[in-house]
Amino acid sequence: MSGFPYLTLMTFVPLAGTILILLLPRDRVETIKRVAALFSLVPLVLAFAVWAQWDQALPRAYGMVLLEHAEWIPSLGISYTMGTDGLSFPLVFLTALLTFLAVVASWHMISHRQKDFFALLLLLETGMMGVFLALDYVVFYVFWELVLVPMYFLIGIWGGPRREYAAIKFFIYTLVGSVVMLVGILALYFGTGAETFNMMEIAAAAESRIPARTQLWIFLALYLGFAVKVPVFPFHTWLPDAHVEAPTPISVVLAAILLKMGTYGFLRISYPTLPDAAKHFVVMFAALGLVNIIYGALTAMAQKDLKKLVAYSSISHMGFVLLGLAAGTPLAIAGAMYMNISHGLISGMLFLMVGAIYDRTHTREIPALRGLYVTVPVIATVLAFTAFANLGLPGLAGFIAEFFVLAGTFPVSVTWVAMAVVGMLVVAGFNLWMMQRILMGEPKQEYAGLPDARPIELFTYVPVVALILVLGVAPGVLMRFLNGPALEIVQRLGGM
Amino acid sequence: MEWNLVLPELIVTGTGLGVLLLDLFLTGGGRRAAGYTGLAGLAAALVAALRLMPAAGRGELAGPFWQGMVVGDQFAVLFKVLFLAVGLVVLMLAVDFVERRRMPAGEFTALILFAVLGMMLMAGSRDLIVIYLGLETTAVASYVLAGLLRDDVRSGEAAIKYFLTGALASAVILFGMSLVFGGLGSTGLPNASALAEALAGAGPSAAPAVPSPLLLAVGLVLLVAGFGFKVALVPFHFWAPDAYEGAPTPVTAFFSVGPKAAAFAAILRVFAPFLVMVPVSGVEGKALALLPSIFAVLAVLTMTVGNLVALVQRNIKRMLAYSSIAHAGYILVGLAVATPRGLAAVTYYLLAYAAMNLGAFAVVIWLNNHGTGDEVDDYVGLSQRAPLAAAALVVAFISLIGIPPTAGFFGKFYLFMAAVEANMAWLAVLMVVNTAISVGYYYAVVRNMYLQPAAEPGARAAGPVPATPLVGTALSVTLVAVLALGLLFEPLARLAGLACGGL
Numbered sequence: 001m002s003g004f005p006y007l008t009l010m011t012f013v014p015l016a017g018t019i020l021i022l023l024l025p026r027d028r029v030e031t032i033k034r035v036a037a038l039f040s041l042v043p044l045v046l047a048f049a050v051w052a053q054w055d056q057a058l059p060r061a062y063g064m065v066l067l068e069h070a071e072w073i074p075s076l077g078i079s080y081t082m083g084t085d086g087l088s089f090p091l092v093f094l095t096a097l098l099t100f101l102a103v104v105a106s107w108h109m110i111s112h113r114q115k116d117f118f119a120l121l122l123l124l125e126t127g128m129m130g131v132f133l134a135l136d137y138v139v140f141y142v143f144w145e146l147v148l149v150p151m152y153f154l155i156g157i158w159g160g161p162r163r164e165y166a167a168i169k170f171f172i173y174t175l176v177g178s179v180v181m182l183v184g185i186l187a188l189y190f191g192t193g194a195e196t197f198n199m200m201e202i203a204a205a206a207e208s209r210i211p212a213r214t215q216l217w218i219f220l221a222l223y224l225g226f227a228v229k230v231p232v233f234p235f236h237t238w239l240p241d242a243h244v245e246a247p248t249p250i251s252v253v254l255a256a257i258l259l260k261m262g263t264y265g266f267l268r269i270s271y272p273t274l275p276d277a278a279k280h281f282v283v284m285f286a287a288l289g290l291v292n293i294i295y296g297a298l299t300a301m302a303q304k305d306l307k308k309l310v311a312y313s314s315i316s317h318m319g320f321v322l323l324g325l326a327a328g329t330p331l332a333i334a335g336a337m338y339m340n341i342s343h344g345l346i347s348g349m350l351f352l353m354v355g356a357i358y359d360r361t362h363t364r365e366i367p368a369l370r371g372l373y374v375t376v377p378v379i380a381t382v383l384a385f386t387a388f389a390n391l392g393l394p395g396l397a398g399f400i401a402e403f404f405v406l407a408g409t410f411p412v413s414v415t416w417v418a419m420a421v422v423g424m425l426v427v428a429g430f431n432l433w434m435m436q437r438i439l440m441g442e443p444k445q446e447y448a449g450l451p452d453a454r455p456i457e458l459f460t461y462v463p464v465v466a467l468i469l470v471l472g473v474a475p476g477v478l479m480r481f482l483n484g485p486a487l488e489i490v491q492r493l494g495g496m
Numbered sequence: 497m498e499w500n501l502v503l504p505e506l507i508v509t510g511t512g513l514g515v516l517l518l519d520l521f522l523t524g525g526g527r528r529a530a531g532y533t534g535l536a537g538l539a540a541a542l543v544a545a546l547r548l549m550p551a552a553g554r555g556e557l558a559g560p561f562w563q564g565m566v567v568g569d570q571f572a573v574l575f576k577v578l579f580l581a582v583g584l585v586v587l588m589l590a591v592d593f594v595e596r597r598r599m600p601a602g603e604f605t606a607l608i609l610f611a612v613l614g615m616m617l618m619a620g621s622r623d624l625i626v627i628y629l630g631l632e633t634t635a636v637a638s639y640v641l642a643g644l645l646r647d648d649v650r651s652g653e654a655a656i657k658y659f660l661t662g663a664l665a666s667a668v669i670l671f672g673m674s675l676v677f678g679g680l681g682s683t684g685l686p687n688a689s690a691l692a693e694a695l696a697g698a699g700p701s702a703a704p705a706v707p708s709p710l711l712l713a714v715g716l717v718l719l720v721a722g723f724g725f726k727v728a729l730v731p732f733h734f735w736a737p738d739a740y741e742g743a744p745t746p747v748t749a750f751f752s753v754g755p756k757a758a759a760f761a762a763i764l765r766v767f768a769p770f771l772v773m774v775p776v777s778g779v780e781g782k783a784l785a786l787l788p789s790i791f792a793v794l795a796v797l798t799m800t801v802g803n804l805v806a807l808v809q810r811n812i813k814r815m816l817a818y819s820s821i822a823h824a825g826y827i828l829v830g831l832a833v834a835t836p837r838g839l840a841a842v843t844y845y846l847l848a849y850a851a852m853n854l855g856a857f858a859v860v861i862w863l864n865n866h867g868t869g870d871e872v873d874d875y876v877g878l879s880q881r882a883p884l885a886a887a888a889l890v891v892a893f894i895s896l897i898g899i900p901p902t903a904g905f906f907g908k909f910y911l912f913m914a915a916v917e918a919n920m921a922w923l924a925v926l927m928v929v930n931t932a933i934s935v936g937y938y939y940a941v942v943r944n945m946y947l948q949p950a951a952e953p954g955a956r957a958a959g960p961v962p963a964t965p966l967v968g969t970a971l972s973v974t975l976v977a978v979l980a981l982g983l984l985f986e987p988l989a990r991l992a993g994l995a996c997g998g999l
Contacts, residue, residue, distance in 0.1 A: 073986040075993075076913075138909075142900035149894060156947050164947050172935055175899075179928040182909070186916040186924070
């Protein structure tokens with residue numbers, strides 16, 4: 001269990017960066033930016049290091065890699081336990097990569113109160129890392145809530161015109177959801193009587209020791225906390241507001257990582273711990289997943305604001321994760337996990353593109369944009385690439401995820417698949433229509449001579465585009481992580 | 497041994513009298529010396545109290561001393577340490593304020609010391625008479641403290657309202673105590689095990705049987721009402737907002753944590769044995785078994801009304817007054833669940849609440865010393881003008897809302913835990929709803945500080961707002977405590993459990 005504390009460092013190095021930035025004087029903006037970049041680069045380097053040694057001699061226990069353990073509140077069975085596995089590691093990697101890119105993207109985009117901004121962004125990274133790495137419920141919850149505060153300020157201070165409303169709405173929705181989740185966690189703790197908040201030990205004891213009816217209630221309490229984050233219809237209304245008002249780099253983090261905290265919660269906690277309750281609610285999961293897919297897609301179609309379109313498209317894609325969970329076959333679960341990552345990359349990229357366009361034209365109104373292929377060819381090409389990935393073009397990451405989910409759902413219910421396919425058609429429709437309207441056509445006079453992608457922007461695009469491509473043609477790169485956890489969850493469900 | 501035990505009280509009393517004498521010879525800027533003397537006295541008393549900790553932990557001081565008038569159990573010593581720390585922080589916050597507002601420094605310092613003395617007596621006795629004496633000592637000092645801003649009408653109003661309701665509450669408490677005396681046959685309070693034996697009628701020990709459990713139950717209900725006034729539970733809360741708003745701000749800070757925590761200590765001392773005892777049969781037993789339900793109803797009322805009314809406040813002192821009412825409601829949840837863990841949670845929450853509420857008040861006082869008004873709208877653009885003060889207030893508010901990793905989170909977490917464990921998850925859920933409501937009014941201040949640009953450019957030009965060493969120290973101490981109480985949850989919760997175990 002001992003060894004190099006990769007996970008602790010990945011989690012707390014950004015926090016050290018926050019503290020360092022707070023100590024720097026306000027006007028040393030260049031230094032602050034460099035510190036932020038450096039301290040967000042460290043977790044990324046560490047993540048690469050872990051990836052490189054994944055199959056080798058990393059210490060393993062409980063099916064977890066790199067387990068770190070220290071007593072914190074022994075009288076209540078609370079310990080600082082961190083660990084990762086094939087389920088969380090890809091998300092950790094995504095967090096490290098996209099936070100670093102968000103820092104780089106903020107370099108020129110954030111023009112006031114840079115000190116506060118970068119300090120909060122790094123604090124946010126600590127929270128997100130901790131959520132994916134914590135294996136103790138209380139530590140998990142502490143990190144889960146830690147995400148809330150910096151996000152509130154990041155939207156509220158640097159956001160668009162309706163930032164105040166969006167920030168507080170995000171805050172209250174998630175706070176209520178997560179506190180109800182806390183009650184569920186406590187019910188698990190006392191229900192199992194295991195005197196521990198360790199996730200694995202509670203998962204091992206919950207099914208046999210808690211009455212079936214209580215399990216359903218606990219499942220719903222946890223569900224509320226996670227569903228708000230995903231977000232599942234009808235808890236989704238904070239998302240379009242928050243995404244649209246947030247500054248571009250924060251929209252990227254929101255879409256790419258924060259939403260995954262919800263689906264990660266289902267996969268790490270709800271399903272393995274309360275599989276019977278999960279099976280009981282399969283129809284609810286499937287129905288709400290399908291609502292997410294179709295409703296999200298139709299609403300996206302109706303948007304005139306490019307950023308809102310991307311936001312609703314996120315709701316649609318998260319529906320696939322829910323559908324995969326409902327189907328409960330190894331392929332569908334793996335597909336759901338795959339979707340977590342591919343959607344993180346694609347939606348993050350889309351928000352970057354929207355930001356790049358807005359930076360130049362100062363509008364996000366789709367009807368006001370035209371002929372970007374001619375004015376900013378590089379940006380337009382990358383946007384087209386990402387939009388195709390978003391609509392599920394074979395050869396790109398989104399396709400693999402959707403294919404796995406649908407192929408895995410097919411043996412369970414053809415109806416679900418058919419309905420999801422309808423949603424996919426609408427997704428394809430709004431992506432194509434959006435491209436047609438803003439990329440093609442006669443370029444507008446006032447947009448002539450706009451600068452194309454700057455080197456620093458290309459620097460943020462290249463790694464994401466490359467990953468979308470790699471995950472589209474070589475799914476094995478990611479599947480080697482996901483196979484094991486997906487099978488384990490299916491075994492817990494008692495199927496296949 | 498006995499004298500060692502009351503050494504903190506003796507030091508505080510001596511310092512208080514000394515300050516009054518010293519005050520005769522102080523003039524002009526020298527008046528600050530009164531405050532410094534008070535600080536030195538409180539610090540010395542705090543050291544003396546801390547030195548009692550190890551022996552108290554080993555149970556060597558459980559007494560009873562002087563016919564049970566004084567006990568030195570873990571509970572008493574823990575609360576004495578808390579009260580002295582609160583007094584110390586409040587006095588640090590007050591010295592500059594008192595000088596600037598031309599308040600009588602000597603009287604102010606002496607009154608704070610006497611109020612702290614009364615609080616220590618309340619926590620350090622098992623005898624109803626001594627608890628009442630402590631309560632009145634604190635109360636009388638508090639009435640005067642509220643009215644010390646002699647050129648401010650609202651300060652006078654605060655004092656008179658506080659006095660009238662306080663006198664009524666004292667009368668109710670005294671009447672309740674007389675009935676409890678009638679019921680128990682003694683002014684000495686039993687601990688839980690002695691009480692259980694006494695109620696069962698035939699204990700192997702020499703404990704006297706309870707002559708009249710019914711009288712006891714009626715007396716206890718009166719005590720709930722009387723103490724309810726003191727800690728401002730709904731529906732006995734109406735005096736608090738006016739008193740809090742009108743009193744000098746350091747005094748408000750003191751009211752909201754000091755006498756309140758002391759009254760809760762007395763509540764724990766009086767009610768704990770009845771809450772955790774084994775149920776007894778018969779009508780009397782049923783009457784006593786109603787106590788937790790009474791606390792549950794009061795908890796729900798108090799937190800809900802406190803939070804809802806706080807939402808519409810425009811004055812930050814008034815807002816914090818309603819917020820402190822709401823927090824009293826959260827604390828009652830620990831009594832309503834009536835388990836050892838619930839009582840420990842109450843104790844831990846009182847520690848956390850003292851740290852975070854004093855932190856919030858420290859910022860209000862700091863800003864007020866620099867001419868910032870007490871209206872929520874006076875805080876517009878503060879993050880630009882006084883970034884440190886704004887950030888400190890955010891930390892205090894995050895803790896008051898109950899977001900990790902602060903002490904406020906762990907306090908609520910412990911209360912939640914106690915409620916879920918006692919199969920009262922509904923109470924925990926109501927706390928959740930209330931927590932969400934409370935975001936609203938804390939948020940209003942944070943929004944003004946961070947999301948609103950400074951209204952008049954002049955305010956920004958006012959330049960940085962430096963904290964004086966005393967206010968800066970007090971604020972740092974409370975904020976460090978807000979973060980440290982969470983990380984040190986294990987030893988503190990253990991201490992709280994130990995303290996309440998002896999009740």
